[in-house]
Amino acid sequence: MIPPSFDYHAPRTLPEAIKLLSDLGEDAKLLAGGHSLLPMMKLRFAQPGTLIDINRIPELRGIKEEGGQIRIGAMTTENELIESALLQQKLPLLPEAAQLIADPQVRNRGTIGGDIAHGDPGNDHPAISLALDATFVLQGPKGERQVKATEFFHGTYMTALAEDEILTAILVAPFAAGTGYAYHKLKRKTGDWATAGAAVILRMKDGKVSEARIALTNVAPTALRATEAEAALVGKAIDAASLDAAAAAVRAICDPAEDLRGDVEYKTAMAGEMAKRAIQAAAARCK
Amino acid sequence: MSKHIVSMTVNGRKVEEAVEPRTLLIHFLREKLSLTGSHIGCDTSHCGVCTVDIDGKSVKSCTHLAVQCDGGEVLTVEGLAQGGVLHAVQDAFYKEHGLQCGFCTPGMLIRAYRFLQDNPNPTEEEVRAGMAGNLCRCTGYQNIVKAVMTAAKTLQQQEKVAA
Numbered sequence: 001m002i003p004p005s006f007d008y009h010a011p012r013t014l015p016e017a018i019k020l021l022s023d024l025g026e027d028a029k030l031l032a033g034g035h036s037l038l039p040m041m042k043l044r045f046a047q048p049g050t051l052i053d054i055n056r057i058p059e060l061r062g063i064k065e066e067g068g069q070i071r072i073g074a075m076t077t078e079n080e081l082i083e084s085a086l087l088q089q090k091l092p093l094l095p096e097a098a099q100l101i102a103d104p105q106v107r108n109r110g111t112i113g114g115d116i117a118h119g120d121p122g123n124d125h126p127a128i129s130l131a132l133d134a135t136f137v138l139q140g141p142k143g144e145r146q147v148k149a150t151e152f153f154h155g156t157y158m159t160a161l162a163e164d165e166i167l168t169a170i171l172v173a174p175f176a177a178g179t180g181y182a183y184h185k186l187k188r189k190t191g192d193w194a195t196a197g198a199a200v201i202l203r204m205k206d207g208k209v210s211e212a213r214i215a216l217t218n219v220a221p222t223a224l225r226a227t228e229a230e231a232a233l234v235g236k237a238i239d240a241a242s243l244d245a246a247a248a249a250v251r252a253i254c255d256p257a258e259d260l261r262g263d264v265e266y267k268t269a270m271a272g273e274m275a276k277r278a279i280q281a282a283a284a285r286c287k
Numbered sequence: 288m289s290k291h292i293v294s295m296t297v298n299g300r301k302v303e304e305a306v307e308p309r310t311l312l313i314h315f316l317r318e319k320l321s322l323t324g325s326h327i328g329c330d331t332s333h334c335g336v337c338t339v340d341i342d343g344k345s346v347k348s349c350t351h352l353a354v355q356c357d358g359g360e361v362l363t364v365e366g367l368a369q370g371g372v373l374h375a376v377q378d379a380f381y382k383e384h385g386l387q388c389g390f391c392t393p394g395m396l397i398r399a400y401r402f403l404q405d406n407p408n409p410t411e412e413e414v415r416a417g418m419a420g421n422l423c424r425c426t427g428y429q430n431i432v433k434a435v436m437t438a439a440k441t442l443q444q445q446e447k448v449a450a
C-alpha cells in the first residue's frame with residue numbers, strides 16, 4: 001500500500017516547525033515515529049496534504065532532570081525510554097512499561113509524544129502518564145502552555161492539543177524513595193494493543209496504603225484514571241478485601257468497545273484483574 | 288507534490304535519487320535500487336519481513352519514508368555477505384535449518400545481525416524478546432532461536448581471533 005501524495009517538510013528547529021504548522025493549517029500533520037500515522041494514511045483513514053517531519057529537531061529528544069523534575073522530550077523513542085539509566089533510577093515504571101509496547105523495531109521509531117498526542121485509548125502512555133501525574137508541555141505560535149495529563153485526553157483521537165500546537169515534552173516528578181509501581185497489560189501477542197491494561201503507583205506506610213494512583217488502558221474512549229479504586233485502597237492493607245474493592249471500582253468505570261480482543265464483559269473483567277495484579281506487584285515493591 | 292532528492296548510503300554504496308515524499312523505503316529499495324531481498328509482508332509494521340538497518344537501528348521499512356533516510360546509512364540483507372562469504376548469521380541459519388519457506392528470512396537475518404551487535408552474548412530468552420518483531424509461519428521459531436545462539440558463538444570466536 002502506498003499513501004496518497006503529500007508535501008513533505010523536515011524542519012531543523014522547533015520555531016520552524018511551529019511556523020509551518022500554523023501557516024499550513026489543518027491540512028498539515030506532524031510526523032513523529034509514523035507508526036500510527038503512516039498505516040492510517042495507507043488505508044486512507046488520514047489524507048494530510050503535508051507532513052511536517054519533526055524527527056530532525058534535536059531539542060525534542062532526550063531525557064534530563066531539571067528543577068526537580070524529569071523532562072522527557074516528546075520525540076524520545078520507546079527504546080530510548082527503556083535504555084535510560086536516569087529513568088531506570090528515578091521513574092522505573094516508564095522503562096518497564098515501554099517494554100510491553102509494540103516490538104523491538106517499532107520501539108526504535110515510536111515516540112512517547114506521538115503515543116500521547118495521537119489520543120488513541122489503545123496506546124499505553126496515556127494511562128501511564130495519568131498514573132505518573134505527568135504534565136505535558138505544548139508549544140504553539142502564541143507560546144508555551146502546560147496541561148496536566150488528567151486534563152489532556154478528551155475522547156478517542158481528541159486531546160487538548162490545538163491544531164497549531166506541538167507536544168514538546170513530558171514532565172514528571174521522580175518517584176519518592178520506596179514508591180511501588182507496576183504496569184500490567186493483557187495482550188494476545190507481541191505488538192498487540194492491550195485487551196485491558198492497568199498502571200499502578202503506590203506508597204505504603206506501616207503496612208497500609210498511604211497514596212495510590214491507578215489508570216487504565218483501552219477500556220473506554222480515553223485512558224481512565226480510577227480515582228474510586230485509588231480511594232478504596234488508601235488507608236487499607238493490601239488484602240483480598242481491599243483488592244476486591246479496588247477491582248470492583250475499576251470495573252465500574254470501564255466502557256470498552258467490543259472488538260476481536262473481547263466483548264464488553266470480558267474486557268471489563270480483565271481490567272479488574274489487571275488492576276489487581278498491578279496493585280499486588282506495586283505493593284511488593286513498596287519499601 | 289514535488290520530488291525530493293535524497294542521498295543515502297545503502298550497503299556501503301552512495302545512492303542519490305529523486306523520490307516522491309510518499310515513497311516508502313521498502314519500495315525505494317526494491318523498485319529504485321532493485322534490492323529485492325527485503326520483502327513486503329503484512330505492510331502494516333507487524334511481520335518484520337521488511338526489516339532493514341537504518342543508522343545502526345532495526346526499522347520496519349514499510350513504515351518509513353525514503354525521504355526520511357536522507358543522509359543516512361542503510362544496510363539490507365544484501366549487505367551482509369562479504370566477498371561471497373556468508374555472514375556468521377546467514378551461515379548459522381543455514382546450518383541450524385533456521386528457515387523453511389524462506390520468506391521471513393531476510394528480515395530475520397538483518398534483525399539478528401543488529402540484535403547481536405547490541406547484545407553479543409544473549410540468553411535464549413533475550414533472543415526471543417529481541418526477535419519478537421519478526422514473524423515466521425513455518426519453523427515454530429525453535430531453529431531460528433538456535434541459529435541466533437549459534438551465530439552469537441561464532442561472532443564471539445571471530446572477535447577473539449581478531450583481537
